[in-house]
Amino acid sequence: MAVQKIKVISIIGRMDDLDEVTALCGKSRVFHPDDALSFYSDTSDFSPLNEENPYSEPLQQLKDALPFTNKKLKLLCSKDVAKINIKTDELKSYVEYISNSFKQLHEQRAAAQKKVEIYNNEIERISHFVGLDLNLDDIHHCGYIKFRFGSLPKESFEKLKSYNQNPYVVFFPCTSDHLHYWGVYFSPIEMVSEVDRIFSSLYFERTRLSDFTGSPESGVKVLSKKRDEEIQKVKQLDEQFNNLWKQEKPMCQKVYSWLTEQSVYFGIRSYAAKYNDNFILTGWIPEDKEKYFKHELDKFESVDCTFEAAEGQLLHSPPVKLENKKPFKPFEFFVDMYGLPSYDEVDPTPFVAITYFLLFGIMFGDLGQGLCVSIIGYLMWKMKKMPLGKILMPCGISSSIFGIVFGSVFGFEHALDPLYKVMGFSEKPVEVMKPTTTNMIIYSAVGIGIALVIIAILINIYSSIKRKNFENAFFGPNGVAGLVFYSALVVGFGGQLAFGWQIVNSTYVLCFIILPIIIMFFRDIFGGLVERRPNWKPEKLGDYIMQNFFEVFEFLLSYATNTMSFLRVGAFVLVHAGMMLVVFTLAEMSGPVGSVIVIIIGNIFVMALEGLLVGIQVLRLEFYEMFSRFFDGGGRPFNPIIVHNEQ
Secondary structure, eight states, X not given: OOBOOEEEEEEEEEGGGHHHHHHHHHHHSOOEEEOGGGGOSOOTTOEEOOOOOTTHHHHHHHHTXXXXXXXXXXXXXXXXXXXXXXXXXXXXXXXXXXHHHHHHHHHHHHHHHXXXXXXXXXXXXXXXXXXXXXXXXXXXXXXXXXXXXXXXXXXXXXHGGGGTTOTTOOOEEEEEXXXXXXXXXXXXXXXXXXXXXXHHHTTOEEOOOTTOOSOHHHHHHHXXXXXXXXXXXXXXXXXXXXXXXXXXXXXXXXXXXXXXXXXXXXXXXXXXXXXXXXXXXXXXXXXXXXXXXXXXXXXXXXXXXXXXXXXXXXXXXXXXXXXOOTTXXXXXXXXXXXXXXXXXXXXXXXHHHHHHHHHHHHHTOOHHHHHHHHHHHHHHHHHHOOHHHHHHHHHHHHXXXXXXXXXXXXXXXXXXXXXXXXXXXXXXXXXXXXXXHHXXXXXXXXXXXXXXXXHHHHHXXXXXXXXXXHIIIIISTTSHHHHHHHHHHIXXXXXXXXXXXXXXXXXXXXXXXXXXXXXXXXXXXXXXXXXXXXXXXXXOHHHXXXXXXXXXXXXXXXXXXXXXXXXXXXXXXXXXXXXXXXHHXXXXXXXXXXXXXXXXXXXXXXXXXXXXXXXXHHHHXXXXXXXXXXXXXXXXXXXXXXXXXXX
């Protein structure tokens, strides 16, 4: 069993010691808290601790102090935090001071930056009219004419020619781009409505310059000067902030780390229960940490603790932490995807590691491409820390091993012939494209499926007996009854087809086929009797028979479908050879230089496509054909309280 052994710890003591106890549990880095009230049947005299966390507000205040910069607060290691010797009130005062200081600088900088944006918009607005020899003050004081600054689409500007009979429809352009002309038009007061209507029909967009004085050129200069002043102010504020951060960073980090630690430790209190002036705190710890907790908690005069093996608390679903050997550990990623095992359930990680390694190699057997897959996996893990990369490394090695068996190197089926001659073989062990070999590959795939289904049933029998689920172990479709039935079909009928065995007779059918079906049909009744359940009798016999008829039919069908699913193992062996045959056929049609390019691109395409498909198909076989027979995946992860990353 590759699940870490854990124990449930119950701590009882005076409320005055609760803070120190929670700090001890948090600093241990191995304490997984659980609801204390759920461990007691009579909780009428207990009450949960619904307290407001006093550290949440200053901690959030400190976090919000740096939202607008690239500065980040990092947690110090627990040893450095332990050296902090400042009173809580002083820490809160410091948070208030530093938060207000940063906030003021932020507000001043935001105001200056906003002015910069406003001035930029104003400069852009007026710069379109630089070059017009106009004084805006004189124009604003005109009493008999109206003026309109703005832009016209280039298409509309061309249409102005059609209004040449109207002397008032005149547009004076100043600047332009690939879409618009910017300029001004004038109109007598009595004609302004008509002229505005004409320009509006030409999609004229007005730009109001009523708040500007002097010429456009002078306006741009004034605005640019004001903008530069605000830019300089932003730089000065950035410098002030950097200086303040440089000065206060060490203290900020310490305060942030201390507040984070205290907030997390205080959060453990929410799992505790109160009884008069006492507390009860319950959680899970690794079995090998029992002595540590006992030694540390014995230092408190009013605190007592008890330990109990997790096997005695299965109703509370003990949390699970997988512990596998290094070769198997990467495949915990797949198990976690499906669901962690329950505490008393068999960890399928070693089984997944072995079967995935073998099936991937068989279905994607190529020495050269396998080595490439391993290299890609190594880079994925080394550069991106992707869990899938650690899985691809052994899978690529498996592909390379079976590539030697199949004699395939980047699709070259006879590249290893000299090696086989040195080893004493007349030809490579497996010639995939031979018709006789094709049949052997298909039969072997079915044989692999049969073997893995039987192994899955055996694992289920062991796991069910271990969990004292005798119904599932002996009478279920994945128990002894199912094993006898499936093995009888394989040995009796399969042996007759493959080897000519004549062992199937009426006694054989009655004892090894019909009888197991009857046992599986009435598995609930047999299981209830063995486990001494009071409700072993079905409430309505008719409904029971009808329901179990369809369930047993589904069980029998699953044996066939699960076994036939493994045909894909042999199919992918043939698919790989077939896809590479297509690549080399295209290469022969491409000339000397083109053939090299086609072979390289073809290998990359096949490696990417087939690697993806094989990886998914093998995972499907694991989850549906094997996990469904012995694994529930209903466990919950072991998540101890950890505040700091130890340095």
